[in-house]
Amino acid sequence: MNWKTFYALLSRDGHVARRNLLPMLVQNLLQPMLLTFVFGRVLTTSGMMQGSYKSVLLPGIMAISMVLAGVQAVAMPLIAEFQFTREIEDRLLAPMEIGWLAVEKIVAGMIQALVAGLVVIPAAWLTLGRGVNLNFEHPLEFVAVCLLVAFFSSVGGLALGCSVGQTQIGLMFSLVLAPMMMFGCAYYPWSALRAFPVLQYAVLINPLVYASEGLRGTLTHVEHMNTWIVIAVLASVNVLLLALGLKKFHGKAVS
């Protein structure tokens, strides 16, 4: 393993991310903030929702922001770079096993997902106004869940980015990401699906459910899934996605 090369590749991604800082922040923050404002502020202040909904919503918004940030940070550039311009070629020729380039992409995506998630907490907290009850009583579990969610978003971006062509980006959003967000227990706790027994078990294949519930469990006192189950499932999903992503990456990178 060649750390110098790995670090150089990482600083290249950091450099490009810094150059696109403003559009990236808007892309990662605007949508969650709008959602937070409408659902968390307008609907609660107007009395259409209970004030306690704010605490339910914040971890969900954080989960969505992290997942979107990671997926976009990894998948979108990969899709573009593997197109006919083959912008990635120079990095594939860097003196390092090519699998490490995928790992580098995952690390860069994780960093962006973590930043997006951590920025959302204060931003959403401010947008929501009074009535959000956060607790940081389980810092280690919180960190573990955050890292697993960031890894999931980024490795999911790798798998998606290596499976989807440029023409299918729109489809990727409407077919994969939109249902995942809607049925990801981000806007409601998993327990709220009790009234829909089939749906309640069907959504369990959606990793975002564990991300939302895990953050809910480690950030608030709202009813939530057992954190250890969350950690176990996210870890297994991550391992599977990593294997799939690396395989797809090799398939794309070497002819």
Add this chain to the structure above:
Amino acid sequence: MGIGIRLENLRKVYDTPPPSAARGAGFSFTPMRSGAPKEKKKKFEVVALDGVSLEMRPGEVFGLLGPNGAGKSTAIGVLTTRTRPTSGRAFIGDFDIWREQVKAKRLIGVVAQRPNLDFALTAREVLLFHGAYFGQNARERARRTGELLEQFKLTDRADHMVRTFSGGMMQRLSIARAMMHDPEILFLDEPSAGLDPQTRLLLWEIIRGYNKLGKTIVLTTHYMDEADTLSHRLAIIDHGKIIAQGTPQELKASIPGGYLLRLRFDRVTEELMAELKKLPGVTEVRSADHIAADVYADRGGPLIASIVNTAQAAAIELRDVHISEPSLENLFLHHTGRSLRD
């Protein structure tokens, strides 16, 4: 000094279309899934390299000459770790390219057929980051970047985003990038495709200059003059097979006669062919169809009069004559029956 390359019985069969035909010229393979008749459901298979064995010596400029789709780019792909050979082996120096990729990658610089620059960066950053990937320290990177930008006449655009560059500038920057880490072997896949004559001369000068430093250079081309003037040795490749190799002089000398007269008549008969064969200096006569004949001879113009007489004697009308001097083009034609541009 210098490092050589060895290919041993290299074979590459694509069973899926090469990804985005990245290294293919301007075309792409499209799998015909829908609409294809059922009995044609045979697996997609393209034999790109068919048992290629070659040796490129340390410090030489080696040319791979062949038409589009001959297998040149696949050969470069295998030699640069980017294509997995189906069977056979290839070595850079002592390193098995597929098994010891990282060691091989340190020794090579690659200029792809189409500029594949990092569009998210400026020209200067492209070079700086490339140097960083190869572990150069900041000072070394900056020095070499400055030199290369100057050498390739890109200094005044150094801090512009690469995506705003013209084709020629991108090509120059691609070459500069490949040289950034001072590789022992430089691969150039169709380096002068799409360059204006002036830039092409600059490119040739740069290639020769780099070679003078003792570096090995491998280039593919379908331009005869380029292969002829630049290469010390070359191989002609067609349908994934090496059909001839040697120095340009050796190869040209191997064409029977050297000169090629391409003749067109209103018809070609057996008798005419036999008569042509008897003319002084003629070594071989071929006819691809019933109106054309290719005459290989040790002279060009002086033969015309006798050809005209022979044709008249047989009451056949001579319609067109084209004389070409000893060239690789003729060589290619001789071996494949096709012109390079076909």
